[in-house]
Amino acid sequence: MKQNSIKLLILAIGLALCSNSFAQNTAETFVYGDALPDAPELAPRGEYKIGVRTLDFVNKNQVDVLKSKGGIDPTYDRPLKVEVWYPANVAADVKDLVTYDQVMGSSNDPKRPLIPFTFLGRAVRDAAPKTTDGAFPLIIVSHGYLGSRLLLTxxxxxxxxxxxxxxxxxxxxSTFRDAAAFSSTLLNRSKDDIFIMNQITNLGKDKSSFLSGIVDDQNIGLIGYSMGGYGVLNVAGAGYSDQIIKTFGALSGGSKAIEVRTGNNAEYKASIDPRIKAVVAFAPWGMERGVWDTETLKGLKIPTFFVAGSQDDVSGYEKGIKAIYNGAVNANRYMLTYMNARHNVAPNPPPAESLKLGLHFDEYYRYAEPAWNERRINNINQHFVTAFLGIHLKKKDYAKYLDVNQNSNDKPWTGFKPRASVGLEMLHAEAGK
Incomplete structure (x- = not known):
């Protein structure tokens, strides 16, 4: 009996070690964005191996709203760092894994000190670009407040x-590392997007650049999350209402610098770029604060895909994101809703470091959803964004993936595994409706 007990103990220890090893291997090999077993059809990665590079730009002579006072606006040279992902030539024997450096916390909140962490991606740092398949459509991505360029890898x-x-x-x-007063985010989001869009299209024409010849500057898409959504909608034609001038002035020492992004401003109207063909707005902020009104939303005429959580307590749902969707009557538009989700319908999953005891709760809830698995949300977003941008930037025949019944619980959605399309809603309205 004693011998059998020893054998059972040895077996139990062995199984525990194997289980622990399996768990560690699984954790080490899973990369944000990998397809889960129930991922919808268009979620998995595509045919190209990809490269990634970090670039730095400077937008000169911009309003330094953080130093505005008495309605007087000083200027500064505004630095902007970007991450660029692109189809690349990667040898078969090269492991396509990259390590991204990120931080949690907030530089302007003593209760949330910056905590460095790293995570893996599926790309090769500084890989040679793919130059044999012509030019590729350009997509500009804008994070939330606070956030970073690595929030949606x-x-x-x-x-x-x-x-x-x-x-x-x-x-x-507006990042975790350099968080500043909200007035900078209000003013600069759309301006940053336009500046970087133009810088990248210029590099596509620069023979000395790694992007030479591979940027299709006539087919551009914009993606924004939260304050990023606030910005990309403005770039796409939804000029801000006059109400924002008062709000902005109260936050910035009387500055009126944001007036150039309001719907009635001639400079704003001239900035609308016909090269932009599609917009994806995750949980766009602002409608409940009077950022747009009935008239200014009419300026949005570009096909737009909205993504929302029905319980969004940051941007608001019925009077927030859904009100933007309903008011953008001149755009062919969709709205995907995660039922019972709150605001975090766009970011990467919570990093392992955010699970440590003793950290501020927001380090975890910057990423997590209470009623949804973030990896599941990521796969669904990949599926629908692939379909939407594929239609408008690549002329793909993906309409069947978007033209689904309103409630996913009533009938399985095209592209979803059996029993997997639950808890979702899709609205669609053609331009003019």
Missing amino acids: YLTENLASKGYIVVAIDHTE
């Missing part, structure tokens, strides 16, 4: 692997 890598040049911006004074 599950999506940026995924799109690059499907034949896009994807550029995510670190919006200065």
Whole structure:
């Protein structure tokens, strides 16, 4: 009996070690954006191996709203760092894994000190670009407040692997590392997007650049999350209402610098770029604060895909994101809703470091959803963004993936595994409706 007990103990220890080893291997090999077993059809990565590079730009002579006083606006040279993902030539024996450096916390909150961490992506740092397949549509990606250019790597890598040049911006004074007053974010989001878009298209024409000849500057998409959504909608034609001038002035010492992004401003109207063919707005912020009104939303005429959580307590749902969707009557538009989700319908999953005891709760809830698995959300986003951008930037025949019944619980959605399309809603309205 004693001998049998020893054998059982040895067996139990062996199984525990094997189980622990398996768990560690699984954790080590899973990369944000990998397809889960129930991922919808268009979620997996595409045919291209991808490269990634970090670039730095400077937008000169911009309003330094953080130093505005008495209605007087000083200027400064505004630095902007971006991450670029692109189809690349990667040898078969090269492991396509990259390590990204990120931080949690907030530089302007003593209760949330910056905590460095790293995570893996599926790309090769500084790989040679793929130059034999012509030019690829350009996508500009804008994070939330606070956030970073690495907040949506599950999506940026995924799109690059499907034949896009994807550029995510670190919006200065709006990242975890350099958080500053909100007035900078209000003013600079759309301006940063336009500046970087033009810088990248210029590099596509520069024979000395690694992007030479591979940027299709006539087919551009914009993706924004939260304050990023606030910015990309403005770039796409939804000029801000006059109400924001008062709000902005109260936050910035009387500055009226944001007036150039309001719907009635001639400079704003001239900035609308016909090269932009599609917009994806995750949980866009602002409608509940009067950022747009009925008239200014009419300026949005570009096909737009909204993504929302029905319980969003940051941007608001019925009077927030859904009100933007309903008011954008001149755009062919969709709205995907995660039922019972709150605001975090766009970012990467929570990093392992955010699970440590003793950290501020927001280090975890910057990423996590209470009622949804973030990896599952990531796969669904990959599927629908691939379909939407594929239609408008690549002329793909993906309409069947978007033209689904309103409630996913009533009938399985095209492209989803059996029993997997639950808890979702899709609205669609043609331009003019």
